[in-house]
Amino acid sequence: MRLLIIEDEPGIAGFLKDGLEEEYFAVDLAYDGKSGLDMALTNDYDLLIVDWMIPALSGIEVCRQVRKAGSLVPILFLTAKDTLEDVVFGLDAGANDYIKKPFEFEELLARIRVQLRAKNKADDSLSAGSLNINPATHQVFAGSCEITLTPKEFALLEYLIRNKDRVCTRSRIIEHVWDIHFDSDTSVIDVYITFLRRKLEAAGCGNLIQTIRGVGYIVREPGML
């Protein structure tokens, strides 16, 4: 899950980035409306978090431009103003939800989940064969036996399973899981695929991740085409 935060206050931006990364989101930051809009339009984010009062281009304008470009990405706006007009204004501009500052991190997370829920539901539940993964608690179960994964291992497995029965290209994986946008000749993916396969094998879920030579990887739901 890849998020973009457009926020000019470094303190809040940093806090959000840290907290959300702990929740396994890949987080990008923009410190003003203009660069934020650029990033939002050039990359494929799962959600935008936009402060209302930002330099260069207001949050509301960013929101309008994003919608004008045809993107349906969920937008959550942060606002210090809490008047009804402001909220209505924001939602009219194309935002999906808003949250008043100061806010509880918990509440923000809940609202992010609500926005991402539609997406998740469409992708079916997070399981493949006897493997079940729970993003809320960061736990993975193979049948009844728990598998402990490191954050990166978990992120990779989650991405593959969210895209179950679809081929995940190396470039998409590197973008969504590692948050790397430029072409690079790294072999981290290979290494982490090996790590995952080893742990899955040990838990009796071998052969779940298949290689598509020259393209990437795929996790197939057994018994489906």
Place this chain on the structure above:
Amino acid sequence: MRLLIIEDEPGIAGFLKDGLEEEYFAVDLAYDGKSGLDMALTNDYDLLIVDWMIPALSGIEVCRQVRKAGSLVPILFLTAKDTLEDVVFGLDAGANDYIKKPFEFEELLARIRVQLRAKNKADDSLSAGSLNINPATHQVFAGSCEITLTPKEFALLEYLIRNKDRVCTRSRIIEHVWDIHFDSDTSVIDVYITFLRRKLEAAGCGNLIQTIRGVGYIVREPGML
């Protein structure tokens, strides 16, 4: 935490169910007073949410019957009427709290939490393995031997145990235990985890708090997954 919602309007019922499930509650639904009462009496719910105006048996009657059967389960009633008499009437019938429609989901959540907190206190059911903690008296027992904790140590342990078998992220811990919303670079948590581990170890409850590197901590109920 298991909830029962008795509500005839499918829209509201569905909205509540979805929202509450996202908050990790297990939610059952009943669409009229009669079946709702049956379910309430046959299952062991942690809380009931009851609309006042429902078919087959009014909310107030459900409430009375539940109490008559000797159950002390917290009941939160939903009402469109907001006159004082109504509230008094409801509370007299055995309800613990009420909320007026239309309501904010957040407010409902807050009120649910209040009711469940009271329940936890009364139940005195906070334990993990041979460790028992009593929030009312601020005492902690490892088997029969009492452990003395400072207030912060206690708060941290209580939070971890209330969220037993779930990973507690650093941000959540810092929010719930320290009530800090915008500080990411402190090592208080580490220090207090060390304090707790040392005291637990001395009391024979070693290895209760496990580290999930890059994420946070977890207390597991031994013998469970």
Place this chain on the structure above:
DNA sequence: GTAAATTTTAAGCTTCATCTCAGGCTGCTT
């Protein structure tokens, strides 16, 4: 007002997740 207890900060140390690299293997292509 002082002493004790508690909480927090800071710093050195340890462990482990992450990533790079190199050599080996696999399976396409010709």
Place this chain on the structure above:
DNA sequence: AAGCAGCCTGAGATGAAGCTTAAAATTTAC
């Protein structure tokens, strides 16, 4: 069948995350 590109995997470097301790700051108790 040989060559080659893509993939796998073990070993090791790096650096960040967490652990521990000591001491400073703050609160509480007497």
